[in-house]
Amino acid sequence: MDLSDTPQEAEFRARLREWLGKVLPSLPAKPSPDDWPGRRAYDLGWQRTLYDAGYGEVHWGADPAVRMIFLEETEKAGAPYVGANFVGLLHAGPTVAAEGTDEQRARWLPPVLRGEEVWCQGFSEPDAGSDLAALRTRARRDGDHYVVSGSKIWTSHAEVADWCELLVRTDPDAPKHRGITWLAMPMDAPGVTVRPLRTLAGSNEFAEVFLDEVRVPVANRVGEENDGWRVTMVTLSFERGTAFVGEVVACRRVLGELALAARENGRWDDPVLRRRLGRLNAEFRALWRLTQWNVSEASEGVPGVGGSVFKLRYSHARQELYEAAAEVLGEGGAALDLEQPWVLDRLSSLSYTIAAGTSQIQHSIVAERVLGLPKGR
Numbered sequence: 001m002d003l004s005d006t007p008q009e010a011e012f013r014a015r016l017r018e019w020l021g022k023v024l025p026s027l028p029a030k031p032s033p034d035d036w037p038g039r040r041a042y043d044l045g046w047q048r049t050l051y052d053a054g055y056g057e058v059h060w061g062a063d064p065a066v067r068m069i070f071l072e073e074t075e076k077a078g079a080p081y082v083g084a085n086f087v088g089l090l091h092a093g094p095t096v097a098a099e100g101t102d103e104q105r106a107r108w109l110p111p112v113l114r115g116e117e118v119w120c121q122g123f124s125e126p127d128a129g130s131d132l133a134a135l136r137t138r139a140r141r142d143g144d145h146y147v148v149s150g151s152k153i154w155t156s157h158a159e160v161a162d163w164c165e166l167l168v169r170t171d172p173d174a175p176k177h178r179g180i181t182w183l184a185m186p187m188d189a190p191g192v193t194v195r196p197l198r199t200l201a202g203s204n205e206f207a208e209v210f211l212d213e214v215r216v217p218v219a220n221r222v223g224e225e226n227d228g229w230r231v232t233m234v235t236l237s238f239e240r241g242t243a244f245v246g247e248v249v250a251c252r253r254v255l256g257e258l259a260l261a262a263r264e265n266g267r268w269d270d271p272v273l274r275r276r277l278g279r280l281n282a283e284f285r286a287l288w289r290l291t292q293w294n295v296s297e298a299s300e301g302v303p304g305v306g307g308s309v310f311k312l313r314y315s316h317a318r319q320e321l322y323e324a325a326a327e328v329l330g331e332g333g334a335a336l337d338l339e340q341p342w343v344l345d346r347l348s349s350l351s352y353t354i355a356a357g358t359s360q361i362q363h364s365i366v367a368e369r370v371l372g373l374p375k376g377r
């Protein structure tokens with residue numbers, strides 16, 4: 001198989017590279033990680049810049065090769081990544097595109113692409129994480145509204161979000177996977193309270209979200225009532241299969257920088273470290289191929305369970321990468337120096353084997369749905 005650029009792809013790459021060379025020098029400085037309103041404005045601004053230049057839809061682009069070139073070139077040029085637009089661009093938007101009505105697509109997708117609205121994900125609850133179908137947030141019908149009460153936890157970007165992809169229980173008497181509905185909830189609706197949570201690294205990226213008799217129009221339901229579990233599987237397929245693919249490019253860049261740093265500070269003479277970096281290089285190359293597969297599947301609909309294979313390997317590789325960074329750059333005092341960007345990245349890498357479904361859960365999915373092993377319970 002020839003994976004090199006076709007003439008059209010090479011032309012797209014050259015055009016994008018030239019454009020990035022022009023726009024990136026005039027970007028405003030990146031706000032501090034804790035300045036969420038500033039980060040929202042910055043991330044939306046970048047999405048708007050992409051949109052105006054005709055690159056706004058690239059994450060949903062029908063052509064997977066173009067998407068991969070976009071990810072490679074923007075990362076190489078040091079362009080911002082999706083940031084606060086993560087949910088809207090990478091899994092709520094694609095879910096609406098795949099499962100929504102024409103009216104819903106027309107209402108919700110353009111503002112995401114134009115960098116006007118931020119989405120968050122209200123799936124997890126205090127007693128429903130790995131066992132997501134155990135969720136208890138209730139929604140009862142009242143005319144043309146659902147009235148929602150309950151609470152969500154670990155809601156990333158909730159503080160700055162306009163919309164929430166929300167899972168609610170609409171039939172408490174049905175088997176637990178059958179009574180769930182997927183709603184788009186406006187975050188400024190009366191009865192929504194957002195209470196930020198602080199992480200190990202001092203960031204307030206998550207929040208608890210409390211819902212007290214929140215009225216959500218029935219028109220905001222994506223899929224049928226009580227068919228939300230099926231829609232959720234679509235969301236999770238995008239989240240696990242393609243939402244992290246841009247980060248693989250960033251990890252490959254970090255690995256290259258580590259190899260250079262090791263050469264400069266003498267650590268390269270250690271054969272064990274060299275072997276470790278070599279193994280990581282092979283791992284990220286394999287992950288890049290897997291991303292091409294998942295993106296290619298997504299361009300024809302929804303990525304398959306290959307997303308769980310990717311998510312499992314990627315989240316571990318990312319942790320190993322930052323373990324290696326600690327070894328190359330020196331653990332010592334720097335390990336707690338949060339001013340060093342790689343230290344924050346190392347701390348946040350710990351969350352990757354939990355976010356979007358833990359590794360244990362991905363192991364079970366791969367065992368049962370990819371390898372066809374019997375259910376282990």
Ligand SMILES: Cc1cc2nc3c(=O)[nH]c(=O)nc-3n(C[C@H](O)[C@H](O)[C@H](O)COP(=O)(O)OP(=O)(O)OC[C@H]3O[C@@H](n4cnc5c(N)ncnc54)[C@H](O)[C@@H]3O)c2cc1C
Pocket residue numbers: 120121122123124125126127128129130131153154155156157351352354355356357358359360361364
């Ligand atoms: C950085 C980050 C961002 C997140 N953002 C969001 C967000 O925006 N929106 C959102 O809704 N959620 C979000 N989450 C929550 C995330 O989806 C959950 O943390 C995750 O699904 C695990 O659920 P839990 O925390 O309830 O752990 P639990 O389900 O309580 O699991 C605890 C441990 O038990 C293991 N375990 C549980 N059941 C099984 C089983 N059947 N077999 C084997 N092991 C098992 C788990 O693997 C884990 O190690 C985020 C989490 C992180 C870390």
